[in-house]
Amino acid sequence: GDSVTQKEGLVTLTEGLPVMLNCTYQTIYSNAFLFWYVHYLNESPRLLLKSSTDNKRTEHQGFHATLHKSSSSFHLQKSSAQLSDSALYYCALSESSNTNKVVFGTGTRLQVLP
Amino acid sequence: AQTIHQWPVAEIKAVGSPLSLGCTIKGKSSPNLYWYWQATGGTLQQLFYSITVGQVESVVQLNLSASRPKDDQFILSTEKLLLSHSGFYLCAWSIDWTNTGQLYFGEGSKLTVL
Numbered sequence: 173g174d175s176v177t178q179k180e181g182l183v184t185l186t187e188g189l190p191v192m193l194n195c196t197y198q199t200i201y202s203n204a205f206l207f208w209y210v211h212y213l214n215e216s217p218r219l220l221l222k223s224s225t226d227n228k229r230t231e232h233q234g235f236h237a238t239l240h241k242s243s244s245s246f247h248l249q250k251s252s253a254q255l256s257d258s259a260l261y262y263c264a265l266s267e268s269s270n271t272n273k274v275v276f277g278t279g280t281r282l283q284v285l286p
Numbered sequence: 287a288q289t290i291h292q293w294p295v296a297e298i299k300a301v302g303s304p305l306s307l308g309c310t311i312k313g314k315s316s317p318n319l320y321w322y323w324q325a326t327g328g329t330l331q332q333l334f335y336s337i338t339v340g341q342v343e344s345v346v347q348l349n350l351s352a353s354r355p356k357d358d359q360f361i362l363s364t365e366k367l368l369l370s371h372s373g374f375y376l377c378a379w380s381i382d383w384t385n386t387g388q389l390y391f392g393e394g395s396k397l398t399v400l
Contacts, residue, residue, distance in 0.1 A: 205387045209389075216394060217391050222387065262329070264330075272320070272343065274320075275332070276329050276331070278329045279329060
């Protein structure tokens with residue numbers, strides 16, 4: 173079945189440094205969509221990014237990610253971390269646009285220190 | 287604007303007792319609805335989804351059931367709770383079958399089974 177792997181459980185870095193959270197996936201569906209969700213403490217998870225076409229970068233709120241089907245990856249990046257970016261980040265996969273199954277990774281907690 | 291509300295916010299229940307968690311969506315007709323479960327320290331695991339009133343599909347059983355009695359309501363229940371049911375339950379909706387990975391989550395219900 174489908175799976176999403178986020179190898180890092182915790183990423184700690186200093187404010188101002190670049191952020192990269194890894195996400196790789198496995199699926200047999202060539203039209204799968206990848207997503208990044210952010211979960212701040214005491215809030216609900218919310219959608220941060222949705223993948224576009226292969227090798228195309230998508231951006232939102234300073235974060236960006238590029239779907240690479242050749243390496244089955246959708247890493248989340250930001251050029252300069254802010255204290256307010258501290259949260260739990262989930263990578264998720266939807267098999268295609270018209271299925272109702274969405275698989276989440278285990279999440280990466282980003283901790284930004286001053 | 288669409289709003290999603292879950293109840294109760296938190297429950298402490300005994301093993302073997304019944305459970306009912308609810309979710310209501312306002313401002314969107316015929317949404318796709320989902321139940322997700324998150325064990326402490328675990329990922330978001332999809333339990334059920336529903337695309338229309340009276341129709342619910344199970345993704346992972348976990349000795350739980352779900353129903354959609356009204357277009358804007360989704361209920362998660364069981365007659366006998368297990369210790370393993372403890373965790374955080376999130377209801378979510380998506381616009382329709384073409385945007386199933388774009389989920390909008392409720393505030394969640396925290397369940398502790400003793």
